[in-house]
Amino acid sequence: MVKNKNNRAIWNTRIKEKSSTLFQKVGSSINIDKRIYKEDILGSIAHVEMLFKQKIISFKVKNKIIYGLQKIDKEISKNKFEFSDKYEDIHMNIEKNLFKIIGEDAGYIHTARSRNDQVITDFKIWMKKATKEINNNLEKIIKSTIKISEKNIETIMPGFTHLKNAQPISLAHYLMAYVEMFTRDIKRFENNLESLNQNPLGVAALTGTSFNIDRNYTTKKLGFKYPTNNSIDTISDRDFVLDFLYSISVCSIHISRIAEELIIWNSDGFNLINLSDKIVTGSSIMPQKKNPDHLEHLRGKSGINFGNLITMLTILKGLPLSYFKDLQDDKEIAFKSYDTLIDCLKLFNEVLNNITPNKKEMYKLAESGYITATDLADYLVKNHSMSFRKAYQKTAEIVNLAEKKKKKLTELEINELQKIEPKLTSDVLKVFDLKYSVNSKNSYGGTSFENIKRMIMKYKKK
Numbered sequence: 373m374v375k376n377k378n379n380r381a382i383w384n385t386r387i388k389e390k391s392s393t394l395f396q397k398v399g400s401s402i403n404i405d406k407r408i409y410k411e412d413i414l415g416s417i418a419h420v421e422m423l424f425k426q427k428i429i430s431f432k433v434k435n436k437i438i439y440g441l442q443k444i445d446k447e448i449s450k451n452k453f454e455f456s457d458k459y460e461d462i463h464m465n466i467e468k469n470l471f472k473i474i475g476e477d478a479g480y481i482h483t484a485r486s487r488n489d490q491v492i493t494d495f496k497i498w499m500k501k502a503t504k505e506i507n508n509n510l511e512k513i514i515k516s517t518i519k520i521s522e523k524n525i526e527t528i529m530p531g532f533t534h535l536k537n538a539q540p541i542s543l544a545h546y547l548m549a550y551v552e553m554f555t556r557d558i559k560r561f562e563n564n565l566e567s568l569n570q571n572p573l574g575v576a577a578l579t580g581t582s583f584n585i586d587r588n589y590t591t592k593k594l595g596f597k598y599p600t601n602n603s604i605d606t607i608s609d610r611d612f613v614l615d616f617l618y619s620i621s622v623c624s625i626h627i628s629r630i631a632e633e634l635i636i637w638n639s640d641g642f643n644l645i646n647l648s649d650k651i652v653t654g655s656s657i658m659p660q661k662k663n664p665d666h667l668e669h670l671r672g673k674s675g676i677n678f679g680n681l682i683t684m685l686t687i688l689k690g691l692p693l694s695y696f697k698d699l700q701d702d703k704e705i706a707f708k709s710y711d712t713l714i715d716c717l718k719l720f721n722e723v724l725n726n727i728t729p730n731k732k733e734m735y736k737l738a739e740s741g742y743i744t745a746t747d748l749a750d751y752l753v754k755n756h757s758m759s760f761r762k763a764y765q766k767t768a769e770i771v772n773l774a775e776k777k778k779k780k781l782t783e784l785e786i787n788e789l790q791k792i793e794p795k796l797t798s799d800v801l802k803v804f805d806l807k808y809s810v811n812s813k814n815s816y817g818g819t820s821f822e823n824i825k826r827m828i829m830k831y832k833k834k
């Protein structure tokens with residue numbers, strides 16, 4: 373590193389006092405942002421290639437810098453690089469080392485750029501890769517979910533509203549609901565690429581630069597689509613971080629909701645699914661216990677991710693344009709949310725492959741709670757030209773009767789039904805059958821077996 377007379381880092385040239393060691397410790401981000409060293413080196417190489425093309429630096433200097441950067445890349449990947457708090461962040465750590473390797477020519481690297489545009493360039497390149505990795509994992513989950521759905525098209529269970537038996541559904545229909553959610557998650561992450569594809573490099577500290585740089589060149593080199601439009605906005609903008617954290621939060625909600633539901637289904641009260649020993653843990657005191665810790669972990673971690681979104685919103689609230697040290701924490705937050713989500717996605721996929729539906733119990737539960745009452749009301753409307761409200765009233769009377777006689781709807785005799793509605797014939801009894809009920813829901817998006825098969829086909833083609 374080029375040092376001034378007081379032997380301090382170059383950006384401290386005018387600062388007379390030695391920086392507080394406490395601040396050096398807390399203000400340094402190297403332990404966090406060393407994670408984007410590859411992106412930083414990539415950005416720097418594109419930058420110096422552009423500087424050479426624009427005749428701002430010489431061929432020799434460009435080559436020396438690239439040689440040095442590639443050497444640093446290797447050293448870091450082989451764990452042979454010494455990171456130091458003293459140089460604050462990944463940008464200065466690399467620059468300092470470049471001086472060690474190639475000498476004074478390293479000083480040309482920072483022409484026409486600032487750490488302000490440098491850091492968001494690195495961060496956006498990282499986030500594009502992270503987005504891809506998240507979506508790959510989501511695709512795996514969708515595949516696993518479809519696989520289980522295919523095997524459970526005819527598995528009938530109660531559909532709940534208010535967690536009370538509502539109407540019978542196919543287990544596959546329930547699972548395919550999550551395929552819709554995870555597909556929207558993928559789309560949400562993909563939508564973020566629009567702004568992630570705008571290249572910040574070249575806006576320098578906040579104003580742009582007087583050097584004749586070519587931002588389209590670095591844009592292309594670094595795989596962005598366009599250069600950003602306004603230098604002040606570029607430096608200040610962390611919307612892309614919010615978008616990322618929000619998308620992670622929504623995806624976490626989906627995982628948390630299904631985790632919660634599977635915990636309920638696995639409870640001894642419901643007993644609708646079994647979890648293999650791979651995804652349960654024992655209790656330290658109760659020898660009989662097999663607890664759904666994996667699912668609870670998935671549910672709990674969503675809280676961490678929401679918190680990170682709120683943290684970032686709070687950091688940005690009321691922050692004037694353009695760069696402030698406050699912004700430095702954006703990376704730690706995004707990395708944490710990303711790591712948490714990736715772990716959760718992988719864990720969830722493992723969970724999916726270790727659940728068995730308890731088909732008998734599902735069917736048994738669906739037989740209780742007069743779950744086909746709505747089917748009777750629909751039947752009355754269709755076959756006895758009643759208004760739905762009138763049919764609803766008649767059906768309620770029939771449910772009351774069943775309740776009084778402690779019978780299921782399927783156990784009622786036709787003459788008992790006729791006491792309430794004389795026009796009824798024994799043809800009506802079919803509507804109480806669970807399979808009949810499920811298959812009658814053949815409106816687009818409904819739970820009929822045919823619909824589900826078609827939907828599964830559609831997703832498999834995708």
Ligand code: ARG
Pocket residue numbers: 401460461462487488491695697699700701
């Ligand atoms: N490490 C800093 C960050 O992540 C880089 C930008 C520093 N710029 C500055 N003017 N201090 O935010």
